[in-house]
Amino acid sequence: MSADFDLETRASADDHQALRLWLRLLSCTTRVEDQIRQRLRQEFGTTLPRFDLLAQLERHPDGLTMRELSERLMVTGGNVTGITDQLEAEGLVLRETRPEDRRSFIVRLTPAGRRQFKRMAATHEGWIVELFAGWTPAQKTQVHELLAQLKMHLKDNT
Amino acid sequence: MSADFDLETRASADDHQALRLWLRLLSCTTRVEDQIRQRLRQEFGTTLPRFDLLAQLERHPDGLTMRELSERLMVTGGNVTGITDQLEAEGLVLRETRPEDRRSFIVRLTPAGRRQFKRMAATHEGWIVELFAGWTPAQKTQVHELLAQLKMHLKDNT
DNA sequence: TATTGTTATACTCTATAACTATA
DNA sequence: TATAGTTATAGAGTATAACAATA
Numbered sequence A, B: 001m002s003a004d005f006d007l008e009t010r011a012s013a014d015d016h017q018a019l020r021l022w023l024r025l026l027s028c029t030t031r032v033e034d035q036i037r038q039r040l041r042q043e044f045g046t047t048l049p050r051f052d053l054l055a056q057l058e059r060h061p062d063g064l065t066m067r068e069l070s071e072r073l074m075v076t077g078g079n080v081t082g083i084t085d086q087l088e089a090e091g092l093v094l095r096e097t098r099p100e101d102r103r104s105f106i107v108r109l110t111p112a113g114r115r116q117f118k119r120m121a122a123t124h125e126g127w128i129v130e131l132f133a134g135w136t137p138a139q140k141t142q143v144h145e146l147l148a149q150l151k152m153h154l155k156d157n158t
Numbered sequence C: 001t002a003t004t005g006t007t008a009t010a011c012t013c014t015a016t017a018a019c020t021a022t023a
Numbered sequence D: 001t002a003t004a005g006t007t008a009t010a011g012a013g014t015a016t017a018a019c020a021a022t023a
Helices: A017-044 A048-059 A066-073 A077-089 A111-131 A137-157 B017-044 B048-059 B066-073 B077-089 B111-131 B137-157
Strands: A093-097 A105-109 B093-097 B105-109
Touching: A017 A048, A017 A111, A017 B017, A017 B111, A017 B137, A048 A066, A048 A077, A048 A093, A048 A105, A048 A111, A066 A077, A066 A105, A077 A093, A105 A111, A111 B017, A111 B137, A137 B017, A137 B111, A137 B137, B017 B048, B017 B111, B048 B066, B048 B077, B048 B093, B048 B105, B048 B111, B066 B077, B066 B105, B077 B093, B105 B111
Parallel strands: none
Antiparallel strands: A093 A105, B093 B105
């Protein structure tokens, strides 16, 4: 696969502003995301959805139900079951039964899972810092604020 | 699936600037991309990779070989074969043999394919304009330029 | 030998829907 | 009845590798 072509080459010279912006945005985001996926696989033998599930549990030390994970990760229940099965088999998370509602359980990080996630998260953050080093801190702040504005618009219009 | 959570909630309060920026960028891009995929499926019964292949052919009226399509779409050859098979079955593209190299052929838009792509592209551009209406023209220009800078950095560092 | 394209296969990620157990 | 979670299945989208035809 050549590095000389990418999504942005979809645009032709007379395309309009919003379209050109979108193709460039998609091109940059895809490039970063592909890097992250590739590095997570190479360095840690894991995937983005698995990393994301662990990240949610890290932020909720008391654990989350499958239903809550499904909402937060924005994927359907069957998928959460699959990812959780894998992580549980690796000893990174556990399902805890709840006497008060025997239909559900709480998923938590194990101590090993927490250690492993912290290791991955630190490395991951380093990759992001490196990939976004093309922008000054002031530029990062500027884009962050512009994206907040776009995000509000998207929430209202999708 | 709830709209109250998304990828950006991965960040915790003390996460650093680049990481927060990245999660917000990913969140916005994913949201737009999901909308586009969904609308392409609903309105035109097609997918993003198929749309992208047609877009490449539109920009190259003399056609492209499978190899060139593979490079430009940044996917491996087997995938291009599959997408091209579908589009050819729908009468939107055709494979033209080349006497000068009988191993390969040129893929071109048919007249119907060109008409259909133009229709889809116009609608697609309207969606993009709508989804990015949260930014003023000046802000779009600003982000476009900032992304150019980031893209250069990414080219050097990936 | 190298290249073009196809075929076969597999894996990740996702969705839908039928199902079980419990509330 | 409604909800929590699982299972089964399907379909994008992608990659790798073996292969046939041609250069």
